[in-house]
Amino acid sequence: MDPVRKIIHIDMDAFFASVEQRDRPELRGRPVAVGGSPDSRGVVAAASYEARRFGVRSAMPCSRAARLCPRLVFVRPDFARYKAVSRQLHAIFRDYTDLIEPLSLDEAFLDVTENKRGIASATLVAEEIRRRVREELHLTCSAGVSSLKFVAKIASDQRKPDGLTVVPPHLVVPFLAPLPVRRLWGVGPVREKQLHELGLQTIGQVASLSEPEALRLLGSQGLYLWRMARGDDPRPVRPHRVRKSRSAEHTFEEDVLDRTLLEDALRRQAERIFRQLADGPTGRTATLKLRYGDFTTITRASSQPHPIPDAPTLAALGIHLLHRTEAGTRPVRLIGLGMSSFDGPSDDQQLSLPLAGDD
Amino acid sequence: MELYIDRDDLSRGLARIQGIIERRSTQPIFAHVLLHARDGLLRLTATDSEVAYIGDLSANVQNPGDIAVEAAQLFQVVRSLPDSTVHFKLDENRRLVVRSGRANFKLLGVAAEEYPALPAFEVTGTARFTERDLRRLVEQVAFSVASEDVRWGLNGAHMERVDIDGELRVRMVATDGHRLALAEAPCEGEFQFPARQLVPRKALSVLKKLLGTGSESVVLEFGDRALQLRRDGEVFWFRLLDGEFPDYKAVIPKEKNHTARIKRSDLASTLKRVGILVHDRARAVRFAFTDDELEVQVHNVDRGEVNETVPLDLVGTEITVGFNPRYLQDILGVVGGDDVVLELAHPLAPCMVRDPESDTARFVVMPMRLD
Numbered sequence: 001m002d003p004v005r006k007i008i009h010i011d012m013d014a015f016f017a018s019v020e021q022r023d024r025p026e027l028r029g030r031p032v033a034v035g036g037s038p039d040s041r042g043v044v045a046a047a048s049y050e051a052r053r054f055g056v057r058s059a060m061p062c063s064r065a066a067r068l069c070p071r072l073v074f075v076r077p078d079f080a081r082y083k084a085v086s087r088q089l090h091a092i093f094r095d096y097t098d099l100i101e102p103l104s105l106d107e108a109f110l111d112v113t114e115n116k117r118g119i120a121s122a123t124l125v126a127e128e129i130r131r132r133v134r135e136e137l138h139l140t141c142s143a144g145v146s147s148l149k150f151v152a153k154i155a156s157d158q159r160k161p162d163g164l165t166v167v168p169p170h171l172v173v174p175f176l177a178p179l180p181v182r183r184l185w186g187v188g189p190v191r192e193k194q195l196h197e198l199g200l201q202t203i204g205q206v207a208s209l210s211e212p213e214a215l216r217l218l219g220s221q222g223l224y225l226w227r228m229a230r231g232d233d234p235r236p237v238r239p240h241r242v243r244k245s246r247s248a249e250h251t252f253e254e255d256v257l258d259r260t261l262l263e264d265a266l267r268r269q270a271e272r273i274f275r276q277l278a279d280g281p282t283g284r285t286a287t288l289k290l291r292y293g294d295f296t297t298i299t300r301a302s303s304q305p306h307p308i309p310d311a312p313t314l315a316a317l318g319i320h321l322l323h324r325t326e327a328g329t330r331p332v333r334l335i336g337l338g339m340s341s342f343d344g345p346s347d348d349q350q351l352s353l354p355l356a357g358d359d
Numbered sequence: 360m361e362l363y364i365d366r367d368d369l370s371r372g373l374a375r376i377q378g379i380i381e382r383r384s385t386q387p388i389f390a391h392v393l394l395h396a397r398d399g400l401l402r403l404t405a406t407d408s409e410v411a412y413i414g415d416l417s418a419n420v421q422n423p424g425d426i427a428v429e430a431a432q433l434f435q436v437v438r439s440l441p442d443s444t445v446h447f448k449l450d451e452n453r454r455l456v457v458r459s460g461r462a463n464f465k466l467l468g469v470a471a472e473e474y475p476a477l478p479a480f481e482v483t484g485t486a487r488f489t490e491r492d493l494r495r496l497v498e499q500v501a502f503s504v505a506s507e508d509v510r511w512g513l514n515g516a517h518m519e520r521v522d523i524d525g526e527l528r529v530r531m532v533a534t535d536g537h538r539l540a541l542a543e544a545p546c547e548g549e550f551q552f553p554a555r556q557l558v559p560r561k562a563l564s565v566l567k568k569l570l571g572t573g574s575e576s577v578v579l580e581f582g583d584r585a586l587q588l589r590r591d592g593e594v595f596w597f598r599l600l601d602g603e604f605p606d607y608k609a610v611i612p613k614e615k616n617h618t619a620r621i622k623r624s625d626l627a628s629t630l631k632r633v634g635i636l637v638h639d640r641a642r643a644v645r646f647a648f649t650d651d652e653l654e655v656q657v658h659n660v661d662r663g664e665v666n667e668t669v670p671l672d673l674v675g676t677e678i679t680v681g682f683n684p685r686y687l688q689d690i691l692g693v694v695g696g697d698d699v700v701l702e703l704a705h706p707l708a709p710c711m712v713r714d715p716e717s718d719t720a721r722f723v724v725m726p727m728r729l730d
Contacts, residue, residue, distance in 0.1 A: 316509045328387050351725040352536050355605040
């Protein structure tokens with residue numbers, strides 16, 4: 001059997017907003033939202049902790065954020081700069097391990113079981129990384145340490161911002177037990193509702209099922225939830241994930257006719273896809289998936305000559321594809337947005353006309 | 360409804376609407392053509408709600424009436440008919456009975472009331488062109504229109520009114536971000552344009568099909584957010600595209616340090632051959648302009664090499680530039696004239712291409728970086 005892994009999940013605190021506050025002193029101490037302007041239809045990409053106190057959250061429509069916090073300062077995102085900071089962050093990680101699995105620009109798993117510095121304690125590695133991020137990048141991050149990936153991820157969220165939470169192997173099950181089922185990997189609103197209907201509110205309640213009960217209640221597809229609840233997550237830290245596509249889906253509680261709700265969902269999904277993308281390349285193809293109320297599922301795709309540069313562009317393509325469907329006249333149960341063609345022909349060598357408004 | 364009509368007239372009429380009907384629309388009615396018979400005419404109406412076509416064909420109408428039938432199928436049926444005369448009759452089950460020689464079809468129809476009404480059109484101005492000039496205008500810009508670009512305004516051709524030395528012209532400009540086409544056609548008439556006037560891609564492709572190369576006159580009618588082409592017995596209506604067109608004048612190069620004059624057919628045939636080895640449009644073709652010849656070169660590690668020279672007249676110093684040959688080929692296909700002129704400032708600057716004998720069209724192509 002494999003030795004117990006030592007996994008650290010590092011999550012930068014309000015990353016985009018913190019980078020802005022670091023580089024622009026006039027923003028320090030003020031509620032900051034990185035994203036569009038309040039009158040735009042965009043969503044907040046990141047909110048500073050000052051803004052979060054007003055209830056401003058990422059992926060929230062900018063107009064709503066402005067209502068919640070009238071003093072909110074909107075800052076245009078500068079992804080090139082965030083990517084540069086992310087590269088500096090990864091350079092620090094690489095001093096300890098090459099087993100790095102980025103989840104997004106500001107979040108990564110590190111397997112430090114055998115680290116380059118020969119530090120026996122993962123907790124000490126996490127402390128050192130946090131110190132160096134603070135001293136070298138002038139930013140703060142939160143870290144979770146555990147033998148399991150998803151536990152490390154939950155742990156990093158426990159003492160945010162600027163916190164460290166360690167869950168040793170023998171405490172994994174008691175640590176998870178009181179948490180709501182929503183915190184399990186792969187549980188979204190729909191699955192959460194199903195679990196609640198089964199009387200399962202906490203991870204501990206899921207863990208207390210016997211295997212036959214779990215199989216009967218959750219189905220063979222859902223058995224992995226039971227395994228995770230019992231502290232069983234064999235997934236290793238995978239350093240080089242080669243992505244062929246990225247996608248996000250959302251099933252509505254009730255079927256949706258209102259096109260603006262669908263468009264909002266696409267904007268959030270585009271933001272999520274780009275957040276997960278980390279530093280990697282982007283794709284040229286946008287794919288829209290719709291499942292109507294009668295479970296008919298359709299997809300529509302549009303390919304661009306260039307890699308899709310940012311989330312608003314991906315969202316615009318998705319909304320454009322929505323026009324080619326019956327959305328708005330036929331109830332929609334599920335909406336999904338995907339991006340693919342990451343390595344297709346790119347005419348990088350082809351220069352563009354300097355049209356105004358172009359990047 | 361009952362009528363007799365010439366098969367070939369009908370076939371030509373139905374051919375015109377094939378580019379308008381939407382076979383894949385979510386609304387099946389848009390795949391239909393509305394047949395409306397009265398006073399010795401059969402009127403065909405087709406629309407997808409963004410463009411619409413109305414064409415009148417002479418017919419021997421026994422009984423007036425109307426019905427909508429699936430357009431692609433009717434076209435197929437009519438083309439297959441054995442006799443030169445076609446007999447249409449509506450039966451009591453709202454089926455269109457089509458008879459010609461031994462052929463006897465009964466096609467399911469939809470009541471005319473269910474066919475979408477075309478929007479009212481109020482003419483605010485008109486411009487009269489010769490058919491050939493308007494066709495050339497459309498042809499010279501249509502290929503540069505972007506397709507499904509997120510910069511929404513690029514999915515149409517910008518249109519404006521210009522006065523060149525007292526001559527009234529309509530100018531169209533299209534760009535996909537890599538190349539730009541600007542063309543003008545002289546016209547007569549009374550019209551003013553609103554600031555934004557974008558002709559969508561589909562309307563351009565229908566216009567190209569409808570317009571011939573003759574010298575008869577055709578009229579463009581301007582309305583609120585829509586335009587109409589009017590010709591004897593035919594109206595083509597289209598909605599204008601909503602979107603911002605960029606300040607195109609800013610990207611038309613003003614500087615030139617190298618001007619090459621080349622025989623158009625020489626360059627076209629060279630590019631055609633060179634294109635055989637270019638399968639990856641990400642790869643630039645090398646154009647080396649020297650004092651007396653242009654050397655065009657492709658080196659494709661997977662496929663081989665091609666190297667050709669074309670005689671030229673060069674004003675200025677020698678220069679080497681990379682291009683997507685497809686972009687130049689598109690221009691050579693529509694530019695007209697015996698010779699073509701390429702004007703360059705430097706290897707990474709936009710290149711102007713034009714007919715040295717004409718001022719009605721200019722084309723701009725961005726080069727590619729050479730490795």
